[in-house]
Amino acid sequence: MSRSVPVGLGARAYDVVIGPGLLAEAGRRIAPLARRKRLAVVSDETVWGLHGAALTASLEGAGLAVHPVIVPPGEQTKSFEGLADVTDRLLALELDRGDIVTAFGGGVVGDLTGFAAAIYKRGIDFVQIPTTLLAQVDSSVGGKTAIDTPRGKNLVGAFHQPRLVLADLDVLSTLSDREMRAGYSEVIKYGLLGDFGFFEWLETNSAAVLAREPAALARAVARSVEMKAEIVAEDEKEQGRRALLNLGHTFGHALEAETGYGAALLHGEAVAAGQALAFRFSAAQGLCAGQDAARATAAIAGAGLPTRLDEIAGHPFDAARLVRHMAQDKKAEAGQLTFILARALGDAFVAKDVDAEAVRRFLVSEGAQMHEGEGR
Known part of the structure; x- marks a missing residue:
């Protein structure tokens, strides 16, 4: 059985x-949106090789x-060149x-x-068919679109809401265990930022969620999407409460920048470490x-995710360089650092004007390097 979660944005509202089994239903669900019955499907080589035939059959059948x-x-594909x-x-x-463009990946x-x-031509409709746990619970919902630049992640983009999101839980069967864990970091985020009961359940x-047990997986994805849909409907352009969804991302994006956005550190792994760092x-x-910071750290680590700098193999981090990356974060204002911090488990808040020197000292205490002469 499938479940629909509405994202209430008035004329731009849509269902997740x-x-x-939603790939088999994709044609029937998408066809009413395509007036000329033409569909461009953007996918990567891996996903298309695994699931492209099934999606094509469904779409052509409609x-x-x-x-x-x-x-x-x-x-690296998420670039100006890409x-x-x-x-x-x-x-x-x-x-x-x-026409319709479909994101399948x-x-x-x-x-x-x-x-x-x-x-494209100042805006064309698109549909999301996310194929990773992280995309199903986070990036496919809410209309944030972007590319990376050498100066940071997701710094060039636009808000553009999809017409429909189809999160087929069956496609997660082909996802690697590492990718499942990376996606789980965005699941536990919802408990940490605003639903203590969900955190306790996780x-x-x-x-069970990581093993893809159907009932547990469906509950985890649905609750995550419910929370994101509620927040997006309230604050579409991230002027207030939606910023809470960036819990762990200020630390995490800095770690990603230092590791080169490559296979050494997946986005979800960086966010996991970032959430633990934010609580500590x-x-x-x-x-x-x-004790709340310790419990958050233990829950993240229990899912096989990194929570400390020295768990990111082969990448000694420099505290000052990490802070410089944070100064380029989208949430920074007038050169001041903005973080999502916590009062308790399930109670996050937006902290502006965070002292950069306090962050640097904290990172040193966490094992980041300090160049000679710094902090004197």
């Missing part, structure tokens, strides 16, 4: 459909002409605003395709109890 646009896998390639190929298909494909759709059921920094600043 969650359940097994009378849709399918035009695949296949890109290389990996974060964006230019995808938009050029969409233009070559001579799509118009009555993980967060990289979803972010890249959504941004291309946002700027403490007991994390193994909150405790160090006297904002939350040390």
